[in-house]
Amino acid sequence: MITAEQKPLSEIIEYISPYDRILLVGCNECVTVCAAGGRKEVGLLASALTLHFLKQGRTIDIKEITLERQCDPEYVEELVSEIDRADAILSMACGCGVQTIAERYKEKPVFPAVNTKFMGASESQGIWVERCRGCGDCLLGITGGICPVARCSKQLLNGPCGGTSNGKCEIDPDVECAWCLIWERLKALGMEKRYEEIMEAKDFRPAGGGGPRKIIREDLSL
Amino acid sequence: MENFEPEIVAFCCHYCAYTAADMAGSKRISYPPNVKIIRVPCTGKVDAIHIMKALEKGADGVYVAGCLEGDCHFKNGNTRAGYRVEHVQKYLEELGWETERVAMMNMSAGMGEFFARTALEFTQKIKQLGPSPIKRINIDKSQKAVG
Numbered sequence: 001m002i003t004a005e006q007k008p009l010s011e012i013i014e015y016i017s018p019y020d021r022i023l024l025v026g027c028n029e030c031v032t033v034c035a036a037g038g039r040k041e042v043g044l045l046a047s048a049l050t051l052h053f054l055k056q057g058r059t060i061d062i063k064e065i066t067l068e069r070q071c072d073p074e075y076v077e078e079l080v081s082e083i084d085r086a087d088a089i090l091s092m093a094c095g096c097g098v099q100t101i102a103e104r105y106k107e108k109p110v111f112p113a114v115n116t117k118f119m120g121a122s123e124s125q126g127i128w129v130e131r132c133r134g135c136g137d138c139l140l141g142i143t144g145g146i147c148p149v150a151r152c153s154k155q156l157l158n159g160p161c162g163g164t165s166n167g168k169c170e171i172d173p174d175v176e177c178a179w180c181l182i183w184e185r186l187k188a189l190g191m192e193k194r195y196e197e198i199m200e201a202k203d204f205r206p207a208g209g210g211g212p213r214k215i216i217r218e219d220l221s222l
Numbered sequence: 223m224e225n226f227e228p229e230i231v232a233f234c235c236h237y238c239a240y241t242a243a244d245m246a247g248s249k250r251i252s253y254p255p256n257v258k259i260i261r262v263p264c265t266g267k268v269d270a271i272h273i274m275k276a277l278e279k280g281a282d283g284v285y286v287a288g289c290l291e292g293d294c295h296f297k298n299g300n301t302r303a304g305y306r307v308e309h310v311q312k313y314l315e316e317l318g319w320e321t322e323r324v325a326m327m328n329m330s331a332g333m334g335e336f337f338a339r340t341a342l343e344f345t346q347k348i349k350q351l352g353p354s355p356i357k358r359i360n361i362d363k364s365q366k367a368v369g
Contacts, residue, residue: 051278
C-alpha cells in the first residue's frame with residue numbers, strides 16, 4: 001500500500017485559513033489502512049480544525065466526505081454535488097488522490113493534509129516499513145523475495161558492502177542489512193549459487209529515470 | 223471566573239470505574255456533580271474522536287477511566303485507551319490547548335473512594351485552568367457586548 005502521515009496541524013491550518021467552507025475529503029484505500037486519511041482520521045482532523053478556529057472565535061464550515069478511492073476519476077466525480085458549496089478542498093489521500101481531484105475540479109484550490117511516504121507493508125499493528133520502490137523491473141525472483149532496491153540503503157545489486165555488521169546496516173543498528181537477509185534466505189532455499197551470479201548494472205529508466213511513467217492497457221481501454 | 227463550574231466528561235469502563243463510581247455512591251462518598259459519566263463496555267471502545275467531540279461540544283475537561291494495568295476485562299483495552307489519550311494530548315498541544323484537559327486514569331471496581339478523590343482532583347485542576355478556550359471566546363464576546 002501507499003503509506004502516508006498527517007501533516008503538522010500548523011501547516012494544514014495555514015493552507016485553509018483564508019477560506020470559510022472546506023470540503024475535507026478522505027480515501028477508503030491505502031490511507032485508511034495506514035490510519036492517515038480514512039473516515040476516522042477525517043473526523044479527527046475536522047474536529048481538531050474546528051477546535052482551532054473556535055478558539056479564534058471563528059466558525060468555519062467543514063464538510064466531511066470519504067471517497068472509495070480518490071485516485072479514480074469515477075469516485076472523484078461523486079464530489080460534484082458538494083463542490084459548489086466549498087471554497088477549498090483539503091485532501092487526506094496520497095499525492096495521487098490530491099492530483100486527481102485537482103485535475104477534475106480546476107476551479108477550486110486543493111491542499112494536501114498528509115505527506116505521502118512510501119510503498120510499504122505492515123510489519124505489526126501501527127508499524128509500516130518500506131518494501132518497494134516501484135523500480136519497474138522486479139528483482140525479487142532472483143533475490144529470494146527480499147528487495148535490494150528498497151531495502152539496501154545503497155541499493156546495491158551485489159552486496160553486502162563493508163558497512164554490514166552482524167546483519168545490521170551501518171546507517172542504523174535497527175535497520176537490517178538487506179543483503180544479509182538475501183544470503184540467509186537463499187541459503188535456506190538451497191539457492192546459494194544464485195548469490196554468486198553477478199548482477200549487471202540496473203536499467204533505472206523503468207524506475208522513473210526516463211520521466212513520468214504510464215501504463216497503457218489497450219485491452220481494457222474504452 | 224470565580225463561579226466557574228466546569229463541565230467534565232468521564233468515559234468510564236463498565237467493569238471498573240463505573241462500578242467504582244457506583245460504590246462511591248453506595249458508600250455515600252460525594253464527588254463533584256461537574257463530572258458527567260458515560261459508561262462504556264471497555265475503555266478500548268473510546269476513540270480519539272469521542273474525546274475530541276466532547277471538547278468540541280464544550281466540555282472543559284475529559285477523562286477516560288479504565289481498569290488497572292493488566293486487569294482489562296478484554297485484555298488490553300485500557301492500554302489502548304491510554305495511547306489514544308496521549309494522541310489527543312499531542313493534538314491539543316499542536317492546537318495550543320492545555321493538554322491537562324484530557325487525562326487517563328486507572329482504577330478497580332472496588333476503588334470507590336479513589337474514584338471520588340480523582341473526580342474531585344480533576345475538577346479542581348480544570349477549575350484552575352478555567353473554561354475551555356472555546357468557552358473563553360464566547361465569554362469574552364458576551365462581556366464586550368455588555369460593555
